[in-house]
Amino acid sequence: MSDPEYDVLVVGAGNAAFSAAHSAREQVDRVCVLEKAPAAELGGNSYYTLGSMRATYGGLDDLRPLLDELDEREAATFDLPPYTVDDFAADMLRVTRGRTDPTLMRILVEDSFPTLQWLHRHGVKFKLQSDNQVFEVNGRKKFWGGGTIATVGGGIGLIEQHLTEAKTTGIDVRVEHQMTGFLVGPAGAVEGVVCRTPAGEVVIRAKAVVLASGGFEADARLRAVHLGPGWDTAKVRGSRYNTGEGLMSALGIGAQAYGNWSGAHAVAWDINAGPYGNRVLTNKLQRHSYPFGITVNIEGRRFVDEGEHFRNYTYAKIGSAILRQTGGLAYQIFDQRGVGLLRTDYGHEGASQVVADTIGELAQKLGLDPERLERTVAEYNAAIGEGTFDPTTLDGLRTNNVEPPKSNWAQPIAEPPFVGFPVGCAITFTYGGIRIDEDARVLDQGDRPIPGLHAAGEVVGGLFYENYPGGSGLMSGAVFGRRAGATAARYARSRA
Ligand SMILES: Cc1cc2nc3c(=O)[nH]c(=O)nc-3n(C[C@H](O)[C@H](O)[C@H](O)COP(=O)(O)OP(=O)(O)OC[C@H]3O[C@@H](n4cnc5c(N)ncnc54)[C@H](O)[C@@H]3O)c2cc1C
Structure with a gap:
């Protein structure tokens, strides 16, 4: 077989995908992001967000080094109580009524702050949400509800910052590439993907693949099938391109369905x-x-x-x-x-x-x-x-x-x-997805990793059930995207 075109191929171009791509690029040279949408609609649901990212911190002093926009005079009027690992974990357990996967949840919570720092090193800019997450009481501006940090420029800024970093580090971004299936080698390893493009079907080979293609919320039929009657009539809050092909293709090669398939944000x-x-x-x-x-x-x-x-x-x-x-x-x-x-x-x-x-x-x-x-x-x-x-x-x-x-x-x-x-x-996104382990490797029905396949973002199930603490979607994409990219790059290097 000829040498694969890429070390790591990432499917999707939202926050989870770019996080995976930056992380992979820290270890390997040839990284590509494949996106179904045209360039003018790039960025997935992540583009439409406020950029709010739920993360733990001890106080303003922890956050200050990450803040690209901070008015120190205004900051002197803030009451910013700490948001600890225990607070975040308690919020996840309460809103999901204890059903969140304990391993994935722990990783999300404990990696949240280090992942903010890591994103910042990769060019993502942060600010405090001092407009919509603050009320003034007795002359003090008090933050509430754990939604403290957001990206500068919201979701639009976040995607621009990811794209700039990708360009700087030489990550290929190919738009109008709709992934329709996986290439699976004789030993059962994922060795690339098949895409529909304006020029016809193309096959792209890679040593490892990260699936970050979002949920199925933009497909009315899948909504009716999995979420129930009436959901086909719901409006879609974000991208029209998250129609579940990546998710269904993964199930088709034996990935384990996991999480709250009848639930959605x-x-x-x-x-x-x-x-x-x-x-x-x-x-x-x-x-x-x-x-x-x-x-x-x-x-x-x-x-x-x-x-x-x-x-x-x-x-x-x-x-x-x-x-x-x-x-x-x-x-x-x-x-x-x-x-x-x-x-x-x-x-x-x-x-x-x-x-x-x-x-x-x-x-x-x-x-x-x-x-x-x-x-x-x-x-x-x-x-x-x-x-x-x-x-x-x-x-x-x-x-x-x-x-x-x-x-x-x-x-x-x-x-x-x-x-x-x-x-x-x-509808924002669907909660059901595929199962990953702590290294973001996709698991089969027997909890064994499918070689070469990793996943992050809303395509992954198990974290959110029935409800969700605001700002956790981008954070989960970043935390598990970072892990998926690192694991995929290690796997790619092992196949060199
Ligand atoms: C209006 C709105 C506001 C929100 N605000 C916030 C917020 O402030 N904070 C927060 O944490 N969360 C927020 N969310 C939720 C957040 O958007 C998601 O949790 C997060 O963006 C998911 O990231 P992702 O990378 O998994 O998915 P996405 O960003 O949706 O990326 C998936 C990508 O995969 C592409 N794709 C799909 N199928 C294929 C295919 N077959 N081949 C190739 N590419 C494919 C899509 O086009 C898309 O670019 C908001 C969502 C919306 C819609």
Whole structure:
């Protein structure tokens, strides 16, 4: 056989893929990233993100060396409590109800901070999320919910920074290469991939392959099959190209299916958004400030505990709750107290919203039954207990004797004008995937590594079940991408 064209071939061009490519390039010379999308749509879901990356730290002094943007005068007003390995692990265990794979979870948590440092050495730039992860209390800007760090320029910046590094280190990036299958040698080792390209089918050989081609969230049929009825109608929050061929090809050569195949990350999303992600607005179509108002369905009834926890720990499951309502529709309702706390995303040009001086008028403008909505608001207001509102803690300001309860931040909806935002469900990514070991080697049904095949990012299952702590997707792609690239490069060198 002729010498393979590449040492390490990475399928996909999102954050997990580039992390794998940089890591492989530290050990071997010939690394290639293969991307299905055209150049103008490169970057996968990672492009659409806010760039929020959940990582552990002891305080601002730990983070300062990584921050490319920090206003020291503003920093003097920050309250930035530590976010420890135990905190991150506890969050993963709580939101997944203890089902997260303990080995993968430990690696994610313990490698998170070193991986930030490693990404920074590879040209990724970081800042504090001092806009949407901070509330001002008594003149101090307090961070909450573990979502402290983001990339400069969000997901767009992250992909630009990855591309610059790839160019600098001589990593090939080939677009319009849709991987459709693996080349498997006589001994069962993966030796390359087959791709569909505008010029026809091509075969690319490599000593090792890293699969980082995302989940199957952009394929309506696969959503209906695995997530259940109604999911084919969900909008897609990000890339239209994550349609699962890489994942299905891996299963086809014996990879083990793993994790929460009927589960997905899905959010509240502007009702008038298009069917797929918008490359200009990216994440701004999300509607994450529901803890500071109430959310009702088309019948005008509340259906979810809007204040169950910080939104970083509930927003990924609220999309599913909305999808289960009549027509997959919901309406977020705020008074002026809530409006003052809305994320900046709500203010983008063209955001779907309705304003009215009374709840009855708001209902009419939203197409809801005015009497019913007035009753819902009155019952909710009357059920609010004693307490002090504090958006930076789980303040326990809750309702009593109303179903469902609102467990925190329950302030009356009473100060006009009232504002309503119609929302639907948009899927972010699917939780089910293939199984990897601690070195990111893909395992077969008997837990044996498939030689030559490694994986990272959303194509991997086992970390997230039913829910997800915000900022963990990019971090898991980086942590396991780094491991996958290193293991793949070692394997490639062993085959030299
Ligand atoms: C709007 C939005 C906001 C988000 N915000 C955040 C955030 O702030 N923080 C966070 O942690 N997470 C966030 N997420 C989730 C985050 O995007 C994912 O967890 C993460 O990007 C997954 O990285 P990945 O590399 O596995 O997948 P992707 O970035 O989706 O990359 C997969 C790549 O594989 C390519 N591909 C697919 N099939 C093939 C094929 N057959 N052949 C070749 N290439 C293929 C795709 O085109 C794509 O480029 C957000 C997601 C969205 C949509």
